[in-house]
Amino acid sequence: MDKRLIEAVELFEDVMVFGTDRVLKNVKADVWQEYSPEQIQVLKLVNKNGPLAGGVIAELQGVHKSAISNRLKRLEEKGLIEIVKAEEDQRSKLVCLTEDGQRVVTESDQAVYAYIEDLFADHVKDEELDQFLTMFRKIRSILKLEGEKG
Known part of the structure; x- marks a missing residue:
């Protein structure tokens, strides 16, 4: 196996x-103090993918359905x-975001983006960011x- 690919996977991890x-x-950010990272991730998944079944959320988060049931209840x-x-x-039941849920996602995202922007400001050039975007797309x-084939 190509050693560069192994290094890329290790770096990504x-x-x-x-x-x-x-x-x-x-x-x-207040939302990060009030809600757990797992709860925010649930909100982000529903925000990005639209209404989702609890089982799908469990699968995407890599946890048992009972863990999702507790998160959803809260x-x-x-x-x-x-x-x-x-x-x-x-x-079948689907999880939908409320307006307050959308607000929490927006506040969370803005706080993370601002933090990352400050963190990278003096270390990442525009060309490097463009290369990163191209590769991750x-x-x-x-x-x-691959996911659609499985």
């Missing part, structure tokens, strides 16, 4: 682990989501294609 840890510890109690019956199958496209 490091960035994900250390980057997530650093962001969680340093982003100072988010619903806080008025950030609502659970509705699916139009095509009245037995390509990787996302490949992963989506």
Whole structure:
């Protein structure tokens, strides 16, 4: 196997682990104090993908359905989501964002973007950011294609 690919995977893993840890510890936003990272991730998933079934959210977060049930219950109690019956199958339930849920996602995103922008300001050139975007768009496209085959 190409050693560069192995290094790329290891670097990606490091960035994900250390980057997530650093962001969680340093982003100072009220929503990050009030809600867990897992709850914010649920909100972001629903925001990005539209109404989702709890099982799909569990799969995307890599956790058991019971963990998602607890998260959804708390988010619903806080008025950030609502659970509705699916139009095509009245037995199925979907998670939808409320306006307050949308506000939390927006506040969270703005805080993270501002932190990353400050962090990268003196270290990443515009051309490097463009290269990063090109590569990650390509990787996302490949992963989506592979996901559709499985």
